[in-house]
Amino acid sequence: MAKRIDVKDLNLFYGKFHAVQQVSLSVPPRNVTAFIGPSGCGKSTVLRSLNRMHEVAPGARVEGTVQLDGEDIYASTVDPVQVRRTIGMVFQRPNPFPTMSIRDNVVAGLKLAGVKNKKQLDEVAERSLRGANLWNEVKDRMDRPGGGLSGGQQQRLCIARAIAVQPDVLLMDEPCSALDPISTLAIEDLITELKKEYTIVIVTHNMQQAARVSDQTAFFNLLGVGQPGQLIEVDDTEKIFSNPTQKATEDYISGRFG
Amino acid sequence: MVLIGAIGLFLLVQAIPSLALDNANFLFSREWSTGDVTNMRYGILDLFLVTVVSAAFALLIAMPVALGIALFLTQYAPRRLARPFAYVIDLLAAVPSIIFGLWGLFVLGPVLTPLGEWLISSLGFIPLFAKGNVSIALGGTIFTAGIVLAVMILPIITAVSREVFDRTPGPHIEGAIALGATKWEVVRTTVLPFGKAGYVSASMLGLGRALGETIALTIILSATGSSFGWSLFDGGATFASKIALAAPEFNDPKSAGAYIAAGLVLFVLTFVVNAAARTIVAGHKEYE
Ligand SMILES: Nc1ncnc2c1ncn2[C@@H]1O[C@H](COP(=O)(O)OP(=O)(O)O)[C@@H](O)[C@H]1O
Ligand SMILES: [Mg+2]
Numbered sequence: 001m002a003k004r005i006d007v008k009d010l011n012l013f014y015g016k017f018h019a020v021q022q023v024s025l026s027v028p029p030r031n032v033t034a035f036i037g038p039s040g041c042g043k044s045t046v047l048r049s050l051n052r053m054h055e056v057a058p059g060a061r062v063e064g065t066v067q068l069d070g071e072d073i074y075a076s077t078v079d080p081v082q083v084r085r086t087i088g089m090v091f092q093r094p095n096p097f098p099t100m101s102i103r104d105n106v107v108a109g110l111k112l113a114g115v116k117n118k119k120q121l122d123e124v125a126e127r128s129l130r131g132a133n134l135w136n137e138v139k140d141r142m143d144r145p146g147g148g149l150s151g152g153q154q155q156r157l158c159i160a161r162a163i164a165v166q167p168d169v170l171l172m173d174e175p176c177s178a179l180d181p182i183s184t185l186a187i188e189d190l191i192t193e194l195k196k197e198y199t200i201v202i203v204t205h206n207m208q209q210a211a212r213v214s215d216q217t218a219f220f221n222l223l224g225v226g227q228p229g230q231l232i233e234v235d236d237t238e239k240i241f242s243n244p245t246q247k248a249t250e251d252y253i254s255g256r257f258g
Numbered sequence: 259m260v261l262i263g264a265i266g267l268f269l270l271v272q273a274i275p276s277l278a279l280d281n282a283n284f285l286f287s288r289e290w291s292t293g294d295v296t297n298m299r300y301g302i303l304d305l306f307l308v309t310v311v312s313a314a315f316a317l318l319i320a321m322p323v324a325l326g327i328a329l330f331l332t333q334y335a336p337r338r339l340a341r342p343f344a345y346v347i348d349l350l351a352a353v354p355s356i357i358f359g360l361w362g363l364f365v366l367g368p369v370l371t372p373l374g375e376w377l378i379s380s381l382g383f384i385p386l387f388a389k390g391n392v393s394i395a396l397g398g399t400i401f402t403a404g405i406v407l408a409v410m411i412l413p414i415i416t417a418v419s420r421e422v423f424d425r426t427p428g429p430h431i432e433g434a435i436a437l438g439a440t441k442w443e444v445v446r447t448t449v450l451p452f453g454k455a456g457y458v459s460a461s462m463l464g465l466g467r468a469l470g471e472t473i474a475l476t477i478i479l480s481a482t483g484s485s486f487g488w489s490l491f492d493g494g495a496t497f498a499s500k501i502a503l504a505a506p507e508f509n510d511p512k513s514a515g516a517y518i519a520a521g522l523v524l525f526v527l528t529f530v531v532n533a534a535a536r537t538i539v540a541g542h543k544e545y546e
Pocket of ligand 1: 014019037038039041045057229
């Protein structure tokens with residue numbers, strides 16, 4: 001079930017370092033929101049705070065609220081492990097578990113959640129791989145290690161792994177940056193399809209990609225070295241790319257395009 | 259490799275003439291009498307069994323303990339605590355074996371006596387825990403020796419495992435966390451599969467050391483007239499301790515050859531252990 005995300009007054013720290021300052025934004029369900037901005041401005045940091053991965057870093061701290069359909073995921077009664085089970089994440093470099101077979105990779109999350117029924121696991125594996133447009137390529141070698149696939153296939157395997165648990169939200173951190181153009185297109189098509197069922201937030205350094213796949217774009221910027229990153233503006237993708245309200249956004253977009 | 263071959267060849271050349279003079283079955287006899295070079299009767303069965311059983315017992319204790327320590331230090335302990343703790347373990351490796359031997363005989367042996375007596379009285383029906391062929395009060399048993407060996411090989415197994423576990427790729431760990439894995443599940447799905455081969459080969463390294471350990475066992479193990487009866491509370495001698503104790507006999511090449519033959523078997527044994535470790539590690543390569 002796709003859910004909406006509401007971020008309010010979010011401040012993120014690594015120890016004493018204030019990495020991101022005062023972010024507020026909303027992501028409607030069944031929508032793709034792209035995070036763009038120069039390297040180091042805190043896109044990944046914000047993304048990782050949406051499924052409580054930020055706090056995995058030593059000394060990391062979060063201020064502000066993140067709500068999932070109105071429920072604060074940072075409430076003291078909430079278990080971060082449970083949050084991560086309902087919010088899937090795909091990383092920059094494909095990271096299938098190398099010692100596990102393709103099938104076991106896909107159902108790893110379900111197994112963690114305690115599902116043991118083999119038939120059910122097989123069904124989910126097939127459904128998720130179909131959902132990730134990978135089924136036809138791997139259906140004859142489900143028992144081979146996931147590490148043996150090409151980079152693009154591995155990334156789709158990771159997407160299959162993330163959607164196998166039917167998350168409420170799917171977070172992707174530059175999912176195509178390690179892939180060739182053909183695999184990139186395959187993933188972009190997939191994102192457009194997944195949008196029908198999931199709320200998606202994607203970080204990308206590729207502006208054409210943001211323009212192609214997203215409905216809404218958030219532009220982050222860095223005022224100076226050592227300064228915290230900031231959300232400059234967030235709006236419909238079309239508006240951001242044609243007629244942004246902030247000069248910094250326009251500079252960044254035109255700079256990259258020109 | 260060439261060096262190993264040369265050493266093997268040396269042992270073989272030295273051993274063959276004495277083997278020809280052996281009036282007992284070298285592989286299957288439990289006797290060992292080489293004092294009278296005109297009628298030598300010796301076989302390695304007891305040496306082999308005592309060596310293997312004490313080393314295996316040591317490994318059985320050291321493996322889980324080392325695994326626990328390595329996981330604790332790399333995954334659970336805060337850095338401030340992990341560093342000094344790891345240092346102490348590494349320090350254990352620097353203690354000379356003779357100190358371990360003395361400690362085993364004079365400190366650990368007496369401490370273990372009540373435990374040994376309890377095991378014998380309550381589990382004595384299992385051959386491994388049966389009453390042994392030496393006095394348990396003196397502590398010179400395979401039981402004591404195995405525990406000392408375990409302590410001796412603990413640092414190497416721990417250190418290598420720790421290093422391998424530390425090298426678990428961050429992206430795999432993050433992948434597991436992002437799927438909603440608890441700390442222990444992260445360890446189970448990423449750290450252990452990644453480090454398994456390294457842990458096994460570290461253990462084999464430890465086993466190799468335990469098989470060849472000389473001084474500590476020479477000091478600890480009580481000599482016995484009777485043969486090994488499959489009890490941990492037996493005494494006896496391992497290949498290495500037997501050879502070390504026989505130095506006075508080395509002046510006659512015929513009796514020296516008998517010990518060299520025993521050394522050759524130990525050499526082959528450690529070689530096999532190493533080869534086994536390599537095969538295990540190679541078998542895992544496919545997944546990396
Ligand atoms: N684990 C970490 N520990 C300390 N600082 C970090 C860590 N991860 C990122 N940072 C810092 O936080 C800032 C934002 O990083 P990041 O969110 O990765 O930027 P982006 O994804 O936009 O390139 C950078 O200055 C980076 O150096
Ligand atoms: Mg980033």
